Amino acid sequence: MAHEAPAGALDALDRRIINTLQDGFPVCERPYAQVAAQLGTDEQTLIGRLGRLLDERFLTRFGPMYQAERLGGAFSLVAMRVPAGDLERVAGIVNGFTEVAHNYEREHEFNMWFVLATETPQAIAEVLGRIEQASGYPCYNMPKLEEYYVRLRLPV
Amino acid sequence: MNRATSQPTPASRPDDEAPIDALDRALIVATQTGLPLVPEPYHALAGELGVDAREVMDRLRRMQERGIIRRIAAVPNHYRLGFTHNGMSVWNVPDERIGELGPRVGALDFVSHCYHRPRHPPDWPYNLFAMVHADSREEAERKVRIISELLGPDDLGHEVLFSRRILKKTGLRLTA
Incomplete structure (x- = not known):
C-alpha cells in the first residue's frame, strides 16, 4: 500500500467528482458527458478521473447501489460481546459464514460488529x-x- | 442465547410486489462490481446481455422507482480520503422524537450513515446510530459533541465506538 497517493493528491476536480457522484448518476445515452458538462469538464476527462479514483481506491465502487431488502433479501448489523482472549476464535467462526459481509472489532464491551447479508429475511x-x-x-x-x-462532503 | 431469533422482523420489509425477473437479475449481476467506464455504459451493458440499450435504461429506471436501486452513485473510501478515525456514535433518544432527530443528525456534513436501530435493554439502550468520520480521534470526539449539542435534552446518553481492526470486508455479491 506504500505506493498509494495520499488524499492530499486529489485536486479540486477530483473532490467535486467525488462529492457530485455520491448523489446520483443519470440514466441516459451519454451519462458521463452530461455529468461532465455539469462539472465544467469533458466526458473523457471524467471517465479517466473516475477510473483513477477507483484504481487508487479513493472510491470503493461506482455503480447502482442495490437494496438487498427489496430483492427479497435482508441486511442486518449484529453485535457480540466476546472476551478478548476468545476473540480470534469467534472471529474465525463469524468470518467463515459467507453471509457475513463486513466484520469490525470495536473498542467497547460490545467488541464485534458485523453486517449480515442474506437472500431471505x-x-x-x-x-x-x-x-x-x-x-x-x-x-x-x-x-x-x-x-x-x-x-460525505469533501471540502473543495 | 435466543436473542437473534426473538428479534422482531424489521418494519422496513417492502410490499410484496413481484421482485425481479431473469433480465433484472442478469443486469444486477452485470453491474454489481460497477458501471462500465465507457461513454455509453448502458449500451455496453446491453451488448453484454444481448438486449437493447433502451431496455437496459428502462429496467434501471424502474428498479430505481421501486427502490431496488437506491441510486447509481460513487461510494467513497473514507479511510483513503483521510478520514482515518471513524467512530460509530450511538445515542439513546426518545423513540417518539427519533423521526424528527434522525434526519437532522443525518444532515450533518461529517455523518456518513445514520440509522434507527432497535435497543436491547438493559444491555444496549441505544436506538440511533451515526457514523462520524474525522482525521483524528480528537476531531471525531469534537464532532460527537456537536451531535450532542444538536440533540440537547433528547440526548439521554451516548457512546462512541472506534474501530480497532477490520476483521473481514467483502462487498455484497449476488450469484447469477
Missing part, C-alpha cells in the same frame, strides 16, 4: 442461531428500522 435468524451455537455467545441483532439519507 428468515436466513438472518438462521445464521445468527448457528453463530450463537458455534461461538457460545449471544448475537444482538440490530437491523435498521429506518435510514436517514446522508453523504
Whole structure:
C-alpha cells in the first residue's frame, strides 16, 4: 500500500467528482458527458478521473447501489460481546459464514460488529442461531428500522 | 442465547410486489462490481446481455422507482480520503422524537450513515446510530459533541465506538 497517493493528491476536480457522484448518476445515452458538462469538464476527462479514483481506491465502487431488502433479501448489523482472549476464535467462526459481509472489532464491551447479508429475511435468524451455537455467545441483532439519507462532503 | 431469533422482523420489509425477473437479475449481476467506464455504459451493458440499450435504461429506471436501486452513485473510501478515525456514535433518544432527530443528525456534513436501530435493554439502550468520520480521534470526539449539542435534552446518553481492526470486508455479491 506504500505506493498509494495520499488524499492530499486529489485536486479540486477530483473532490467535486467525488462529492457530485455520491448523489446520483443519470440514466441516459451519454451519462458521463452530461455529468461532465455539469462539472465544467469533458466526458473523457471524467471517465479517466473516475477510473483513477477507483484504481487508487479513493472510491470503493461506482455503480447502482442495490437494496438487498427489496430483492427479497435482508441486511442486518449484529453485535457480540466476546472476551478478548476468545476473540480470534469467534472471529474465525463469524468470518467463515459467507453471509457475513463486513466484520469490525470495536473498542467497547460490545467488541464485534458485523453486517449480515442474506437472500431471505428468515436466513438472518438462521445464521445468527448457528453463530450463537458455534461461538457460545449471544448475537444482538440490530437491523435498521429506518435510514436517514446522508453523504460525505469533501471540502473543495 | 435466543436473542437473534426473538428479534422482531424489521418494519422496513417492502410490499410484496413481484421482485425481479431473469433480465433484472442478469443486469444486477452485470453491474454489481460497477458501471462500465465507457461513454455509453448502458449500451455496453446491453451488448453484454444481448438486449437493447433502451431496455437496459428502462429496467434501471424502474428498479430505481421501486427502490431496488437506491441510486447509481460513487461510494467513497473514507479511510483513503483521510478520514482515518471513524467512530460509530450511538445515542439513546426518545423513540417518539427519533423521526424528527434522525434526519437532522443525518444532515450533518461529517455523518456518513445514520440509522434507527432497535435497543436491547438493559444491555444496549441505544436506538440511533451515526457514523462520524474525522482525521483524528480528537476531531471525531469534537464532532460527537456537536451531535450532542444538536440533540440537547433528547440526548439521554451516548457512546462512541472506534474501530480497532477490520476483521473481514467483502462487498455484497449476488450469484447469477
